[in-house]
Amino acid sequence: MIDQSAVGRTFTPVTARVEPGRLRFFLDTLGETNAIYRDEATAQAAGFTAAPVPPTYLFCLEMMDAPDPFEFLTALDIDLARVLHGEQRFDYHAPVMVGDTLTFRPRVTGVTDKKGGAMTLIVVDTPVTNQHGVHVADVSRTVVVRNARPS
């Protein structure tokens, strides 16, 4: 079972490009019709230099371009089938737009047992920087591991 020794573990940084075609697929999937995400002129009128990404898209970019999107689970010997998403947080510091190239640097910042060890919460915090070195966001995910019952 995962324990405190996992805190501080880092994983392979992920570099992801915000590509318009992939973004459109995401927008279509969610039925998102807001012109700010689809039309450059609308985005510019709102003060962006290109179309911005929707609020949760950073999470997708990291998974799409990671060579192994479940690296942290494999590295910590956690079975994908036992994992649920517990919490998710985004702090936005600067715009992320079509054409940007982002770097994600994930790191384990917390491991907490719950319900007498029946589940473990793992927090992975991921600062995100863009191609200019600007710290654009912080992404924090908490996964819930449903631990096997002791037999």
Added chain:
Amino acid sequence: MSARVPSVGDIIVHKEFPPITRHRLALYCGASGDHNPIHVDIDFAKAAGFPDVFAHGMLVMGYLGQALTDAVAPSRIRSFSTRFAAITQLGAKLTCEGTVTELIEQGGEKRAKLALTTRDQNGEVKLAGEAIIAL
């Protein structure tokens, strides 16, 4: 955001979404890069102890984000967080809402704190979250 400053208690976010289908989960699997089979492969889901596939939490948060930026310009969102309170089942018809809970000064600007919820057609809370927006 309009020029009008919201008041505590105002419901400024409200949007309803069509029922979650297997097709939508398959599309989201590809569009999001989250290829966890538990959301699209019923055999995998059953082996993991679930009766069927279920929605990606991030699909549901994606809907909540959409409801949020329908009401608040993306450039004004400072933070957005949720707790995934319950699994969202196939067929769920989701309603997203956001209520102003506090007006604050932070980082040298006037901001509002919103309490966000996503509920299904039975009123069960699926996501409970918060956003901080600049006014």
